[in-house]
Amino acid sequence: MALAIPQIHAHEHTDEQLMQRYAKGDAKAFEQLYLKHKGALYRYFVRQLGDKQLAEDLYQETWGRVIRAAASYEPSAKFNTWLYRIAHNLLIDHVRAVKPVDLVSHDNGEGLDTFAGQAQSQPDVHWLETQKSLLLKNCVALLPQVQKEAFILNIEMGFTAAVISDIAGVTLEATKSRIRYAYQSLKDCVNAKWQEVGHE
Structure with a gap:
C-alpha cells in the first residue's frame, strides 16, 4: 500500500502582504506585485494618453514611486487602489503641465x-x-x-x-x-x- 504524500501548496499572499514583505527587503515580493499589475497599469496609461512613449514614461515613474514609498507603505487601503492613486496623480500632473491640450488621439481624424x-x-x-x-x-x-x-x-x-x-x-x-x-x-x-x- 502506497503512502499518500500531502501536497504542499505555496501560500498565496495578498498584494498588501507582498508590499509589506517588499518593504522589509523581499525583492521577490515586489517581482510578484509587478508581474501581477504591469499589464493593466500600462494599458491604463496607454488608453488615457494615446501615446505609448509617454505612457511608458509615466508607467515607469509609477513603479519608481511605489519603490520609493515602500518603507512608508501602510495597508490602510487596498494595494490596487493605492497603486492607481499614484498613477492617477502622475496623470493629473501631466495633464496640468500640457493644458490646454486635452490628450486627444493624434490621428487627426x-x-x-x-x-x-x-x-x-x-x-x-x-x-x-x-x-x-x-x-x-x-x-x-x-x-x-x-x-x-x-x-x-x-x-x-x-x-x-x-x-x-x-x-x-x-x-x-x-x-x-x-x-x-x-x-x-x-x-x-x-x-x-x-x-x-x-x-x-
Missing part, C-alpha cells in the same frame, strides 16, 4: 476618413464590428479627461465606482456622474459618427 471610404465597399459583419470598435476608441479619446479615466477604470479595469472615487480622490456621487456622462457621451458620439459615414 484620418482613421475616420479611412473608415468612411471603406464603408460602402465592405458589408462584412466582422469588418463592421471592427469599425464600430474604432469609432468607440476615437470617441473615448474625445472624452474630457475625468470622464475618460472613470470610464477606463470602470470598463477596462473592472473597478467599482467606490474604488474609482478613492483613486481619484472625489466623492462617490461625482464618480458615478462621471461614469454616467461618459457612457452618454460615448453613445451620442458613436451614433453621430456612425451616421456620418452613411449607416442608420
Whole structure:
C-alpha cells in the first residue's frame, strides 16, 4: 500500500502582504506585485494618453514611486487602489503641465476618413464590428479627461465606482456622474459618427 504524500501548496499572499514583505527587503515580493499589475497599469496609461512613449514614461515613474514609498507603505487601503492613486496623480500632473491640450488621439481624424471610404465597399459583419470598435476608441479619446479615466477604470479595469472615487480622490456621487456622462457621451458620439459615414 502506497503512502499518500500531502501536497504542499505555496501560500498565496495578498498584494498588501507582498508590499509589506517588499518593504522589509523581499525583492521577490515586489517581482510578484509587478508581474501581477504591469499589464493593466500600462494599458491604463496607454488608453488615457494615446501615446505609448509617454505612457511608458509615466508607467515607469509609477513603479519608481511605489519603490520609493515602500518603507512608508501602510495597508490602510487596498494595494490596487493605492497603486492607481499614484498613477492617477502622475496623470493629473501631466495633464496640468500640457493644458490646454486635452490628450486627444493624434490621428487627426484620418482613421475616420479611412473608415468612411471603406464603408460602402465592405458589408462584412466582422469588418463592421471592427469599425464600430474604432469609432468607440476615437470617441473615448474625445472624452474630457475625468470622464475618460472613470470610464477606463470602470470598463477596462473592472473597478467599482467606490474604488474609482478613492483613486481619484472625489466623492462617490461625482464618480458615478462621471461614469454616467461618459457612457452618454460615448453613445451620442458613436451614433453621430456612425451616421456620418452613411449607416442608420
